[in-house]
Amino acid sequence: MKVLRLSLLLALLSSSTVLAAPVPVEMAGSYQALLFTNSGDTGSPAGLIALTVSTKGAVSGKLTTNENKTYAFKTTLDYTAAVTPEEGDPIGTAVHTAAIPIKRGKLSELSLELVFQNFSATEQTFTATLTGEIAGGTEEGFKVKTYAPKTSAPTLGAYTMAFELANEPDQDEPAGSGYAVGKIDAKGILKLTGKTGDGTAFTASLPNGPDDRFVMFVNPYKRAGSFLAGKIQLTARGDDLFHMLPAEVGFDFQWQKAAGEKDKSYREGFGPMDLLASIEPWIAPGKGQTLGGILNIDLDESFDVAFSGGLPSSRTPTTLALDIKNNLQVVTGASGSPSTLIGTGWAKIFSGKIDPKTGKVTMTVNLEDSVPTSNPLRPKLVKRKVLIEGVVLQVEVEGEEDFRFAPGFMLIPPLDAKTGTISSFALEFQGPAALNALYAAAGELAGTYTALTKLETVTPSGSPSTPFVDEGTSTFTISADLKTLTIGGRKLPLMGDSRPVSIVYTDAQTKFTNYYTVQIFLNFEGKPTGMFITHNQTVLGVPPVVKNIVFSSATIVKQ
Secondary structure, three states, X not given: OHHHHHHHHHHHHHHOOOOOOOOOOOOOEXXXXXXXXXXXOEEEEEEEEEEEXXXXXXXXXXXXXXXXXXXXXXXXXXXXXXXXXXXOOOOEEEEOOOOEEEEEOOEEEEEEEEEEEEXXXXXXXXXXXXXXXXXXXXXXXXXXXXXXXOOXXXXXXXXXXXXXXXXXXXXXXXXXXXXXXXXXXXXXXXXXXXXXXXXXXXXXXXXXXXXXXXXXXXXXXXXXXXXXXXXEEOEEOOOOOEEEOOOOXXXXXXXXXXXXXXXXXXXXXXXXXXXXXXXXXXXXXXXXXXXXXXOOOOOOEEEEEEEOOOOOOOOOEEEEEEOOOOEEEEEEEOOOOOOOOOHHHHOOOEEEEEOOOOOEEEEEEEEEEEEXXXXXXXXXXXXXXXXXXXXXXXOOOXXXXXXXXXXXXXXXXXXXXXXXXXXXXXXXXXXEEEEOHHHHHHHHHOEEEEEEEEEEEEEOOOOOOOOOOOOEEEEEEEOOOOOEEEEOOEEEEEXXXXXXXXXXXXXXOOXXXXXXXXXXEEOOOOOEEEEEEEEEEEEOOOOOEXXXXXXXXXXXXXX
């Protein structure tokens, strides 16, 4: 019986597959590689390989391609040790002697070759070659970096990222800049949430490699022939934080979209388009801090905002300010736009804010267009909402030179949604911060004044009844934000701003039968030189009598 058992065991062992020799412990772990269509990591991104190597040389991995597909594969490596390696020399080479078949259902198979060549205890890299209907390769595959318990990646923290076009776009391509916000956790994994330059959302979770490098290959459109892919390389800033500066030559990422006949924008598709990537650490304001303080923008300062292609309307902000609640306020607008001091003007047109936790910028601009119809006397009023998003980059800036610190995109809907599509343009916040013109003007004009008032007219004639203003000396106060004028205890809201010529206050919209209108004339220094005060009274009766009492002053002195 013992002899029979031994014979059966020997027969079983002889029929088993012989495993490869165990690989060095340094080689075991997770790996990543971004494949490119040309050698030297040039051309367009072709796919992403993520794999794991065990201490016995077993490999399990996934190949992601621009088909919007992911294929699993398994194999075993053959390891050959280097001959008597000395300290610092390569440990050896591990290869897969035959091509790994990548099965794609009814589609033709792909072949993948992997070579882990001359790897050492401190550096484990590999090359990959993909052939078949989809082809690509790289010599820069890397091992994912790990950290010991109770230790963290030095790059730990929050970041903001911008994807800007490396070249001028064609007319049928989006001009907007994509963005992402995210964090690197203690294990060195970079998690991003963002949008491409045409407003399409994406997410990514990227393991880090040697020297704080990452590779990304995502498909925001969830369709074949589409991708957002490239490399990230973080380097130390002067303040010991980490960032990524855009490539000086070539590109960092590529962005491609396949055609989609039902898409809301760019139905013909585009790309691949070359992108430059910028990444900066995001430092959120702490207790007792403000976002403006973090960005070196005081409440009395403003900055420029620019839109590539411009908004098709006079309702275009040109400079903005950041208030204490992180809301964006229009300081100046394009020619023909509303006064920035009248709340009913821009309040119905523009809204915007910066999220202090992430650095994300969101804005909207409401457009109104008169479109001709078959009846020339009755044009059609078309209302559109322009969506604007981007991200603030907390850049290191030396001196007072101009710089861009918030790139993004602006999505403009078509006048006719049945025949047109959404267009994308670029957003830029531009520095440095300058004195807010509204604060400067308010500082000159705000305050308390005395005026020598003279009765001009009473219509219809008769004795005036003016409980708040009388002939002689009158006192009035203009608020620090210029939005109200108080005279005789009565507050009048700002309703007209034509500086440097004049400024008008009235409560006619709320005091229909008994209201005041004060028009103050200014010199070129913004100081009052004269004024008219009109008191409108409606005396009830049959019929009612409307009185207009007008005072004037040519002598106004600031207290």
